[in-house]
Amino acid sequence: MKKPLSSGFFVVRTKEENPPMMHIAVCVCLVPDTASVFGFSDGTLDRSRITEVINPYDEYALEAALQLKEQFGGGEVTVFSHAPRSGSEALRKTLAMGADRVVIAEGEGSDSWQTASILAHTLTSWYSAALPEVILCGRQSTDFGSAEVPGMLAERLGLPSVCAVSSLEGGEDGVFRLEREIEGGAEVLEVSVPVVISAEKGLNVPRKTSMRGVMEGRKKPVEIVEGSPVECARVGLGALLPVSNKKNCHFASDARALAGMLHERGLLQ
C-alpha cells in the first residue's frame, strides 16, 4: 500500500511535476438509465433495451471535483471507472463536463468487493508517488444501490472516508468541513486530506455539458488499463426476479369515506 507523502494539501510530487499540483480522483460507474425499459429474462437484466449513463450520484462527485479544481486554481481531475471498454463513449461525458482524463479499469460483473479492490489497485498504480488528495465517489449506484464501494475503497487504501456528504467546504488548510444527513438531523464533520468522500444528492448542481465542452472532451485521453488482478467475489447474486408492486386500489367516493376506510381497517392509531 502506498502512503501519501504528506497530509498537507499540496503534496510535493515527482520532480517533473512543477509546480506541485492537486490531484483529484473521481470514481464513476455506468448504470442503466432509469428511464429505460427494465425487462428480465433468464434471471438477468435484458440489456438490449437499456441505455447506460453515468450514475447520477457520480455526477455530484464529479461536479464537486471540478469545483475544487476551480477553487484551488488548478489541479488534475481524473475519472476512474471499472467498466467494459465499450463504456468509453458514455464516460466521455465526464470529459465534456471538465474532467481531464478517463482511466477505464477494464472488466465487468464484479461485486462491490472486487470493484473496490480493482479501483484501489488502479489508483495506487496510477498515482505511483502519492495517492490523490481527494477521491470522490457517488453515494451509491442507482442500479443496485448498495453504497458499499466508497467505504471499502477507502479502507483498502488506508484512508479515512466520509460517506453521503451533502455539503463540502474549506480545504485550504488541508481540512474539509463536511455535512452528512443522518436520521432526524445532520452531522458536521472535519476531515483532513487525503480522504475518500462519497457524494449525496444536493451536494451541488452538476453542470450541463456545452457544445464546446463536448468538442474539447473529444480531444482528452481515455486510457484503458487491462488485466487488473481480480480477487474472488465475496457475495454471490442469484437469479433476478421481476417484481410487481401492483395492488388492487379501493377508491373512496369522497374524503370522509376515505377516512372511514382507514378507520375500519384499524389504521387510525
Added chain:
Amino acid sequence: MSNNTHGAEGQGCSRRLIVLEQREGVLKSTSVDLWHRMQMQCKGSGLSAVLLGPVDKENPSLQLSGPGVIHHACDERLRRYDPRLYRRIIGELFEEGGFSELLFADTALSRDLAPALSVRLGASLLSRCSALPEAGRCHRRLYSGAAEGTFVASSPRAIVTVSPSSILLQPATEFLPDILPLAVPAAAHDDLPSIVRQVVRREGMVDVAEAGVVVAGGRGMGSAEGFALLEELASLFGGAVGASRTVVDEGWRPHGEQIGQTGKSIAPRLYIACGISGAVQHLSGISGAGTVVAINRDSHAPIFEVADFGLVGDVGEVLPEFVAALKEFLKMQ
C-alpha cells in the same frame, strides 16, 4: 448469565453479533426492532449485541426483551459517532468473540461503518436486506424496485444490514438481556483524520425513514405553503412529512424528506401520497411501506396502481375534509 441455549441453534444465533445504535443518548427504534426480530428467529437462544455510547433516557435492557447479553461501552467519547473508535471496538469484539455474522439496522451510521468493517474483517457484505437473512441468503430490490435479487455470502464471515420493516415486533418474554460493560481502548494518537464536530438536530417531526406513518406531498401540493396541510395531517398520527424529488428540487422541502431512489427508503405502516404521480424512482423508496393511500386529481396517475386506498380529487379541496373527518374518527376512539 441468562444465556440459555435451548432453541434454534441451527441459525447459528450464538455466533451472530447485533450492533445496537444510539444517537444523542437515545437507542434507535430500528435497532430495538432488529433485536426483537432476531429474538423471533432465534427462539429463545441468547443473543449477543454491542452498544456504543451512553443511553440517557431508559436503561437499554428495559427496552429490549428476550435473553442475551449486551456489551455496552458506556463511554462519553462514543456518544457521537467516531468512525475510528467504532470500527475498532466492534471489529475487536467480533474477532475476540469468535463471531461469524455482524448485523446492523440500515441507517446513516451503518452505511458509513459497514463497508469499511467488511474489508477490515474480510467479511462478505450484504447490505439493505429486506428481512433478516435466512440460511445466509438475503433479498433486496434492485433497479428502482423493478427486480428482486438474492444475495449469498461466500466468505465464512458476513456483515448484514437490514432495512426497517413496516411491522414492528414486541415479543413478550420474561427475560431481559444482561448488560456487560465493555472497556474502550485509549483513542488512537495518530493523526485523527475524521471527527464528528457537531450534530445538528432537526426539531419537531420524526424522520421519514423511521416514522410509522408518512404523509408525503408532490408537485400537486402547489407550493411550499401547501405543505402546512400535510404537516397537520402527519401530526394527527405523530408521523413524518415526506416529499417527492420535484418538491425538493423546487426547494419546497429539505432533501432529508425526499422519498425514493435518490432519497430515502421508508417502511411506515401507513403511507399517504398526496399530489404525487408515482414515478418508478419514487416508488422504489416505498416498497417497504404497509398500507398505501393515494390522493391525486388524475385517476390514471400510476400511484393508484400501487395503492390500497385511493381518492380522486384536488388536494386543496379534499385534504381539509379528510383532516376534519380523521379528527372525528380519532375523537371517537
